[in-house]
Amino acid sequence: MNPKEEKTFLMIKPxxxxxxxxxxxxxxxxxxxxxxxxxxxxxxxxxxxxxxxxKDEKWIERLGNKTLGxxxxxxxxxxxxxxxxxxxxxxxMVRGWIVKYMTSAPLVKxxxxxxxxxxxxxxxxxxxxxxxxxxxxxRGDFSADxxxxxxxEKRAIMNLVHASETQEEANHEVKLWFSHNQIxxxxxxxVDED
Numbered sequence: 001m002n003p004k005e006e007k008t009f010l011m012i013k014p015x016x017x018x019x020x021x022x023x024x025x026x027x028x029x030x031x032x033x034x035x036x037x038x039x040x041x042x043x044x045x046x047x048x049x050x051x052x053x054x055k056d057e058k059w060i061e062r063l064g065n066k067t068l069g070x071x072x073x074x075x076x077x078x079x080x081x082x083x084x085x086x087x088x089x090x091x092x093m094v095r096g097w098i099v100k101y102m103t104s105a106p107l108v109k110x111x112x113x114x115x116x117x118x119x120x121x122x123x124x125x126x127x128x129x130x131x132x133x134x135x136x137x138x139r140g141d142f143s144a145d146x147x148x149x150x151x152x153e154k155r156a157i158m159n160l161v162h163a164s165e166t167q168e169e170a171n172h173e174v175k176l177w178f179s180h181n182q183i184x185x186x187x188x189x190x191v192d193e194d
Contacts, residue, residue, distance in 0.1 A: 004192065007037070007111055007183075008118040009164045009173035010125075014105035016160040017041075021142060022108055025161060028124050028138060029112055033191045038111035038174075038183045049102040051176060053095060057088060064091030070147040081152065094156070101156035109177045114191070118170055121163045130159050 012025050022041075029036060042048075054060075064087030071078045078085045082093060112121050126137025129147060133140035143160050150157040164170035174183070 003115050005113060006115065006117040006167075007113045007174055008121050008170040009162075009177065010110050010112050010121050011162040011177075012108040012110075013158070013160055013162060014101065014107055015143070015158040016138075017106050017108060019142060019160070021138070021160065024142075025108075025138060026110075029110075029121065032114075032120055032124060033188075034112050034114035034117060034120060035186075035188050035191060036110050037113045037185070038178045039108070040110075040178075040182065041106050041108045043106045044103055046099055046103055048176075049099045052102075052173065053098060060091035060095055061088045062091070063094050064088055067091070067094055067147070067151060070151060074148045076148065076152070093154075097150075097154060098156040101158070111174050111178055111183050118164055118167060122165065125161050125163045128159055129157070 010025075010029070012022055016022070016025065026036065026039075067090050068078055068085065068087055071081070078090065082090055084090060114120065124138060126133030126139035128139075130139040130143035131146040133143075135141060138161055139159055143158060145158045147157050164173050
């Protein structure tokens, strides 16, 4: 495969849509010489979101351990807040919050193509925790949400976008959210021309 053909999946989450950031996200992607080859706004079903996020216990327990780390870092008692300190139980709670959040409003899904598309889109998005994301990134410029606030309010962290982390994840997510005929092949001026 030509390096210019690497594809990744990017989703503008409900809070990004509600904040009116669709155009801003598209602009930042295209300004970096990346090409949007699939784009659609959808109101996702619980099943679509359930299929999007991993269901294996290892991933869910990792989610619980991250949450426990947040409670420890900020000096809060997870048992008092959540009724347990079991990482798997907490991970299941957090995954439920994510599904609820992701089905609360429309989202925009897209396939992005270009050189190092996976790494570039993640760089443009910024780190997962908005309060720690660098200025100049989507999350750093437009959100200040933090995991401790999200945990205390028993909701998912509102971090505006989702971007695939690996080629395997990108392949899975593109296939899950787009059919073959929804992905387009075209040349962009100044990007695809020799």
